[in-house]
Structures are given as C-alpha cells and as structure tokens.
Amino acid sequence: MRATLVHRITVNGVLREVSVPPSTTLLAALREQCGLTGTKFNCEQGECGACTVLMDELPVNTCLVLAASADGHDVVTVEGIDGPGPSVVQQAIMATDASQCGYCTPGMVVSATALIARCPKPTREDVDEAISGNYCRCTGYESIITAIEQAAQARSE
Numbered sequence: 001m002r003a004t005l006v007h008r009i010t011v012n013g014v015l016r017e018v019s020v021p022p023s024t025t026l027l028a029a030l031r032e033q034c035g036l037t038g039t040k041f042n043c044e045q046g047e048c049g050a051c052t053v054l055m056d057e058l059p060v061n062t063c064l065v066l067a068a069s070a071d072g073h074d075v076v077t078v079e080g081i082d083g084p085g086p087s088v089v090q091q092a093i094m095a096t097d098a099s100q101c102g103y104c105t106p107g108m109v110v111s112a113t114a115l116i117a118r119c120p121k122p123t124r125e126d127v128d129e130a131i132s133g134n135y136c137r138c139t140g141y142e143s144i145i146t147a148i149e150q151a152a153q154a155r156s157e
C-alpha cells in the first residue's frame with residue numbers, strides 16, 4: 001500500500017484536505033483531488049505555464065510544486081479568479097479573440113491577473129515579462145497582449 005500524506009490547502013477560498021502520495025505535485029492534487037481541471041497538464045517541466053496558479057498571490061508552475069509545499073498556503077486557480085463569472089481578463093480575452101485552442105488560456109489568465117494586481121497600469125514590457133513563461137502555440141501573442149492591456153485599462157477605470 002502506498003503511503004499518503006494529508007495536506008490542508010486553501011483553494012479558491014475553501015480549505016481543502018488532500019490525501020496524496022509524497023511525490024504528488026500540486027498540479028495533480030488540484031486536478032485529481034479537487035476536480036479543478038482548468039489548471040492544465042502539459043510539459044510538466046516548468047516551461048510552458050499551462051499549469052500556472054497563484055500561490056500566496058504569486059504565479060507558480062504547479063507541475064514544479066509538491067502538494068506538500070502548498071500545505072498551509074493560499075492557492076487560487078483559474079476557476080477562482082475574481083470569483084464567479086468571467087473575470088476582467090477573461091472578458092478581454094473573449095472580446096479580442098485572444099484564445100484559439102484555449103489550452104494556454106487558463107495560465108495566461110492567472111499570469112495576467114497577477115500582473116494587473118501588482119501593476120494596475122502595465123507597460124507593454126510589463127505585459128511581455130508577465131507572460132514570458134506562458135507559451136501559446138496558436139495566437140502569435142499580439143491578441144493576448146492587447147487583451148491584457150484592455151483588461152488593465154478596464155480595471156483601472
């Protein structure tokens with residue numbers, strides 16, 4: 001029988017107990033224990049950003065974080081960004097057609113939301129830097145950058 005550890009993680013404002021083997025990543029725990037599949041599996045090497053969530057308000061690649069390391073921490077996934085309904089970033093992505101296959105979109109939303117929270121009026125360079133760890137194979141990035149700029153503007157009005 002495989003050993004399991006119990007971790008208490010606040011996920012989208014709700015305290016969750018996850019019981020997982022010690023080597024389980026936060027990505028697997030969120031998807032398989034919490035049913036939050038908006039956070040995507042992809043490279044599992046910290047290179048694509050599809051698995052990005054906020055941990056204590058900072059973006060992290062959950063494929064590189066053990067569930068054990070999230071014990072006692074506050075995690076926000078794409079499902080919890082801005083509460084129910086589409087967030088300002090999600091609305092801007094829809095308005096600018098900045099999502100095609102959509103696989104990168106949850107990670108982009110999380111990274112963009114973190115940027116706007118810490119930098120309400122980001123420059124183009126700020127946006128580039130904020131999503132530099134998020135790969136998109138479909139859009140060429142311009143529409144995503146436009147969406148983030150529009151979201152920041154909408155948020156500051």
Ligand code: FES
Binds near residue numbers: 045046
């Ligand atoms: S799946 Fe985590 S960075 Fe790619």
Ligand code: FES
Binds near residue numbers: 099101137138
């Ligand atoms: S929309 Fe397909 S990877 Fe970004």
